[in-house]
Structure formats: C-alpha cells, structure tokens
Amino acid sequence: MALRPFYRIFVPMMQSKEETRPLVSFIVTCYNLPVSMLKECLDSILKLNLQPAEREIIVVDDGSDVPPVGELTEAYGDSIVYIRQRNEGVSAARNRGMATASGTFLQFVDGDDRLLATAYNHCLDFLRNEDTDLLMFDFTSHEESQTTFEDGGPTTGTVFMQQHNIHGAVWSYAVRRAIIGNLQFTKGIGYTEDEEFTAHLLLRAEMFRHTSAKAYFYRKHPGAITQQRSAESAAQRQNDQLHTLTALQTSIDRLPPPERQALQRRIAQLTMDHIYNNIMTFRSSAQLDDCLQQLSAHGLYPLPDRPYTRKYTWFRRLTASKGGRMLMLRLLPLTKRER
Numbered sequence: 001m002a003l004r005p006f007y008r009i010f011v012p013m014m015q016s017k018e019e020t021r022p023l024v025s026f027i028v029t030c031y032n033l034p035v036s037m038l039k040e041c042l043d044s045i046l047k048l049n050l051q052p053a054e055r056e057i058i059v060v061d062d063g064s065d066v067p068p069v070g071e072l073t074e075a076y077g078d079s080i081v082y083i084r085q086r087n088e089g090v091s092a093a094r095n096r097g098m099a100t101a102s103g104t105f106l107q108f109v110d111g112d113d114r115l116l117a118t119a120y121n122h123c124l125d126f127l128r129n130e131d132t133d134l135l136m137f138d139f140t141s142h143e144e145s146q147t148t149f150e151d152g153g154p155t156t157g158t159v160f161m162q163q164h165n166i167h168g169a170v171w172s173y174a175v176r177r178a179i180i181g182n183l184q185f186t187k188g189i190g191y192t193e194d195e196e197f198t199a200h201l202l203l204r205a206e207m208f209r210h211t212s213a214k215a216y217f218y219r220k221h222p223g224a225i226t227q228q229r230s231a232e233s234a235a236q237r238q239n240d241q242l243h244t245l246t247a248l249q250t251s252i253d254r255l256p257p258p259e260r261q262a263l264q265r266r267i268a269q270l271t272m273d274h275i276y277n278n279i280m281t282f283r284s285s286a287q288l289d290d291c292l293q294q295l296s297a298h299g300l301y302p303l304p305d306r307p308y309t310r311k312y313t314w315f316r317r318l319t320a321s322k323g324g325r326m327l328m329l330r331l332l333p334l335t336k337r338e339r
Contacts, residue, residue: 022056023127024174025103029093030111031062035071037112037219042076044114044217049121056081059111060097063087091185091193094170098184101177108171112219119146119215123174126151126209133157134205135174136167139216146214153209157202160210161262165269165309166202170194171216179204186247191240196247199266203259234281238291241274246298265308271300272315279332288325 026045030038038059045057057080061067069082085096094108105127109115119137126135134157153160160166167173171194183200185193202208248267252260278291295301303316318324 020053022103023050023054024105024107024124025056025058025097025101025177026107026109027094027097027101028057028059028109028111029062029090029097030059030064030068031087031090031093032064032066033068033111035068038068038072039075041109041111041114042072042080044117045109046079047117048115049117049124052079056101056103058083058097058100060085060093062090062093089187089190089193091187091189094193095184095187098177098180104177105174106177106180107174109216110171113171114217114219116140116146116215116217119149119213122149122213123211123215126211127174130154130209131207132174132209133176133179133207134201134209136208136210137172137174137216138212138214139167139169139172139218140214141218141220143217144214150212151209152211154207157205157208158259158262160208161199161202161266162258166198166266168192168195168198168270169218170198170201173198173201175201179206186243189240189243191237192244193240195244195270199248199263200251203255203262237281238274238278241270241277242294242298245270245274245295245300249298249300264304265306267300268304268306268308268312271295271303272312275301275319276315276332279328283329283333285326285329288329292319 028038028041028045042057042059045055048055057076059072059080059082061069061082061084063084063086067084069084072080072082081100083096083100085093090110097108098106107115123135123137126132131154179201181204183197183204185197245267248263248270252263252267255263274295275288275291278288282288292301302320303312305316307313318328
C-alpha cells in the first residue's frame with residue numbers, strides 16, 4: 001500500500017516534457033467582440049479531434065471595454081486560459097499569447113473567426129504524423145465542406161517562398177513553437193502585422209508542408225479592422241504596408257543568398273500589392289505618384305525585373321510608364337477585388 005502513492009508521483013516525473021506538452025496551443029485574440037461570436041470560435045476548437053491534454057486554448061483579451069471573462073469562465077471553466085491586458089493591439093496580444101503557450105505547435109486564431117473541423121483535423125494529421133516545422137493551409141469566407149485535399153511538401157520554407165506566393169495571414173499556418181525563437185510581432189501595426197512575421201517564419205522552416213484544406217473560416221463583418229473603409233483607416237493601411245516593406249527590405253542584407261532571393265520575391269509581391277491597394281483605395285494619380293516616390297526612396301520601385309508570375313510581369317511593366325499607370329487607374333477599379 002505504501003508504494004501506490006510513490007508510484008503515482010514517480011511516473012509523471014519520468015515523463016519527458018514533450019510527452020506532457022499539448023500538441024497545439026491555440027492563441028485566440030479578441031477585442032470588444034460579441035461574446036456569442038467568441039464562443040463560436042472557442043467551440044470550433046473544442047470540436048476538433050484533440051484530447052483535452054493535446055490542446056491548450058489561450059484567450060488574450062486586448063483590453064475590451066467589457067471583459068468577457070465571466071461568461072467565458074461559466075461556459076468553459078478550466079478548458080481555457082484567459083489573459084487580460086491593456087489595449088495595445090493584436091500584435092502585443094499575440095506576443096503575450098506566445099509567451100504563455102506551452103504547446104509543440106502554435107495556432108493563431110482571431111476571436112471573430114473559427115476553425116473548420118474536417119479540414120483542420122486533416123491538418124492535425126500532419127502535426128501528429130509528419131516531421132513538420134510549418135504547415136500552410138487554406139481559408140474561406142464561405143460555408144463549405146471539403147472531403148478531398150491536395151497536399152504538398154516536404155520542402156524548406158525558403159525554397160517554397162522562392163517559387164510561390166505565400167499566405168500573409170499568420171492564422172493560415174500551424175507553426176512549431178521551437179522555430180520561432182525570439183521572433184515577435186511588431187507592435188503598433190494594425191493592418192499588416194502578419195506579413196513581416198510570416199515571411200521570417202518561412203525562412204526558419206526546414207520542413208515546410210502545405211495543403212489545400214480550407215481549415216480556417218475568415219469572417220467578414222463590418223466591425224473587423226480589415227473591413228474599415230474610412231479615409232483615416234485607408235491612410236493607416238498604406239503607412240503600415242510601407243513600414244512592413246521597409247522592415248523586410250532592411251533585413252535582406254543580413255541573409256545568405258537563398259534566403260535573400262526568397263525574401264526579395266516576397267517583398268516584390270507585397271510592393272505590387274501596396275501599389276494595387278493605393279490605386280483601388282484612392283483612385284488618384286497624385287496619390288499614386290506620391291506612393292511611388294515613397295517606394296523609390298526606399299529602393300522598392302521600380303519593381304525588379306523578375307519573371308515571378310505572369311500577373312507580376314504585366315503589373316511591373318504597366319507601373320513603369322505613365323501611360324500604363326493611367327490605364328491601371330481607369331481599369332483596375334472596375335475589376336473585382338481579389339480575396
């Protein structure tokens with residue numbers, strides 16, 4: 001009888017940290033969201049094929065006017081970890097979540113979105129059974145159910161970024177916590193906080209995989225920051241994009257050639273997006289000229305003459321001449337915005 005208590009203490013002590021660590025830490029950030037919407041998000045995580053010990057759900061409340069802690073505690077008890085901080089923005093909230101997380105993998109989730117069970121369970125198969133540093137999956141804003149998936153890899157994140165355009169949103173990746181190191185989200189960036197972070201994640205990923213699984217439901221609603229259309233928000237978006245571009249450009253010289261080539265492609269793609277967004281938002285030749293002057297001052301314009309994609313080649317040629325820019329100002333606003 002005396003051995004039984006000793007045995008119960010001894011066994012956990014012999015377990016490795018990897019055995020006791022959750023497979024995935026879900027970092028859910030929120031600010032002034034309806035509790036019902038936040039619960040939809042948390043419920044979608046709890047529906048996944050994960051045992052309680054395999055998941056860790058960290059809710060970081062970025063200083064909501066009315067803290068949802070009471071309703072969340074009543075609904076979920078110790079199934080979640082709730083952290084409240086003063087309002088500092090989503091980057092600071094994600095950094096706080098990373099500092100708290102203990103899982104082998106991290107999954108960032110915006111509190112107004114949710115995960116789609118069938119597709120995300122497919123992603124979990126990679127995390128359980130494959131040697132994966134970073135898994136990129138797809139997303140959707142429509143209710144749909146997938147039954148088949150196309151998977152790719154393994155390769156390195158650097159090689160993939162040399163050859164493909166990547167997803168900018170960090171929530172479309174499951175990332176092994178060990179490769180993050182001291183990487184953090186840049187505070188004070190409200191619209192492009194993901195772009196710098198995800199580019200560096202790929203450069204660190206020795207085992208990169210990707211799947212067509214649409215595992216993330218991105219909710220479009222008027223309250224989302226990405227849906228803001230005021231003049232002030234448009235100007236802030238342009239400033240944030242330029243800040244991210246210059247930050248990535250500054251880091252290029254410290255990289256070896258393969259990583260440098262990969263990041264140069266990503267910067268060129270983001271620069272094209274920046275110019276495109278300027279045209280679609282302001283529809284002004286004066287605003288476009290000002291944008292190009294700013295990019296030129298940082299060595300980001302003209303766009304590099306590289307055959308990345310057919311779309312990129314045509315866009316580069318059109319932006320290089322005044323006539324081409326005037327044509328884009330007339331025609332692009334008539335086209336449908338891309339996803």
